[in-house]
Amino acid sequence: MAIKTALITGTSRPAGLGFAVARGLAAHGYHVILTARDQAAAEPLAARLRQDGHTATALRLDLSDRASMDEAAGYLAETFGHLDVLVNNASAMPDFQILDALDADMDAVRMAMEVSVIGPWALTQALLPLLKAAPAARIVNVSSLSAQQIATGLDLGAPLRSPAYSMAKYALNALTGVLARALSGTSILVNTVDPGNTATHPDRGDDAGDRAAADSARDIVQAATLGADGPTGQLFSNNRPAA
Template sequence: MKRFEGYGVLITAAGSGIGAATAHRLAGEGARVLVTDIDEAAAGKVAASIREQGGTAREFACDVGDRAAVEAAVAYAVETFGRLDVLVNNACACHPDAPLFEDEDDEVWATDLDITLTGAYRCARAALPHLVASGRGAIVNIGSVNGIQDFGNHAYSAAKAGLASLTRTLAGHAGPRGVRVNLIAPGTVRTAAWAGRDEQLDEMRKLYPLGRVGEPADIAAAVAFLASSDAEWVTGAVLPVDGGTTAVSSGFKIMRD
């Protein structure tokens, strides 16, 4: 019996990277996955790839900054799969810092917080009644080590720290209703955001106790654990999946600067 046989799953920003790897992982374990992304074509490619491998997946265009779009995605998942058991909040926005903090732009701050934190809030709010109804509901938020330690990116880091706080408060609210809420805090993961920067990634590898940067599949494996019944007594947790970087001192600030 596959762990997610019969499950309905919705994943945001699943058109590439961590979201796409998670969609493949959960579908490979029997889930019916709604691959959502602001880029519908990218979502469609991931869903098609899952179907080619014998899995069940559909795509849906969703901007987590738009409440109506989020509610439409959740409704489509429930209508298509007959239920919703797992929500994976993966969407985020991350803009580079200004050289001086006092030069930071209000719009950049607002965008990073809106997509990264408020977007997850919108998705959880829309999904929660259906997760309660499933009797085995789980929310897995994709946070970041930036929400734990200083790795730069003021707005993004504040949003990820806020997402960890929301994870705890929502876990307390939703636990008695049968829904678990947890967060994964990845370190550096080799995604499209690092395209063309292989030399920098190779240097960063040296800063990780386990000797490499992460791969999307590393995070997908952690999502699969937290979303499954294997973690049925785990809620409100922040799980670093970071090659050990938050456990030890590192030279990240030096490299970043």
Template sequence: MNSSSKIALVTGATRGIGRETVRQLAEAGVHTLLAGRNREKAVQAALDLQAQGLPVEAITLDVTDPASIAAAASEVEQRHGRLDILVNNAGILVDDPSRQVSEQSLQAWRTTFDTNVFGLIAVTQAFLPLLRKSAAGRIVNVSSALGSVALHSDPSSFIYDFKLPAYNVSKSAVNAWTVQLAYELKDSGIKVNTIHPGYVKTDMNHVEGEQRGELDVPDGARTSVRLALIDNDGPTGGFFYLDQVLPW
């Protein structure tokens, strides 16, 4: 299936890495659904990309709202009849960096997991029937190197001192879910991978007025796009940053 005949959906796509992922997929010829929980923002972002001649359309999708997820899946089925690429990009970070690991509030844990884990799983479950109708379905789960238990256990690793427990553990759960789902789908033709976008200059990494990211947003979207467009010989059940395989 060539890129020009593919249908993709990217969650959390009104800004940052999500929006850039939409742009890069659309530039590759993929008809891309820009999903956001705020319809006005999603429509405006889609219109901006359409003005550049890109095949983008807006769709409302709040990953924490079961009714919104169901409505979005129904809308995609009615418009397109299938889905070829799902990029689970939506995510939040609400840990208080001034608190110790054991001091993070239980509410922060619940809020984080509702979006980063349960929302991701719910969206995947809702769109999986449409992905099964694709000749080459692809699921990309946006995780983080901060979800790597191996790297967090290694005092020499670059993330060793980045202990944001609710966020980090939620991404560890995303990684584990990816492995489980890839196993289920291993004979289906649907490939499931998880990615680390890099330490990107986004709002999530803008702390106390300081921009702490290292990569520009276009570079942060590259790994998601690469895994979304892999051919039938590409990997499944892996954890990647660009061409690197990361440790779980």
């Protein structure tokens, strides 16, 4: 029986959502590939999963560097020959203190777009042969409540908080639909999950009402393990299609 494999981007922090997703998929029997720009940051997390009896590998992956994506694809092709799950979790919020789109820093906008839109798009291209080689692959893009500021329509005159991050996540939601349509003739399902406010930054100060990372990760894991009759091109929030 072929090994089930899952690659998760942005798994460099023990308290992060990416690591919680990796742990959740590992518990479902997947060999998880934890990736980060600095492989040394992901190595201890992969080691923790192995100590808990799971199978896990750390891999360098820079979403601004297509060569590193191709190297990761080459490693996966040689080692496993397929990829069952891709979770585009890596994110950048370079402007969380900016409260208006007119105050946006264009360098921050470019960074957010690179990590949250261009990177996942390019990574999907790089890994597509491996995803198609799996019996029924799943792609899950991790979005944010911030995108809903745009999706639901801002009140006239209302500011756009974290404009670079919010616009990037809104564009990622749109990319999900584009990829789902492009892959409609395959067994690959592509969906987006909005995990809600999640306690992943104890160093920065999480809000009291934030969900635990393990709780948010469950929604992502469910989207990553949908059955053949599962939806595609959907945005999920609290484990339900978002309005």
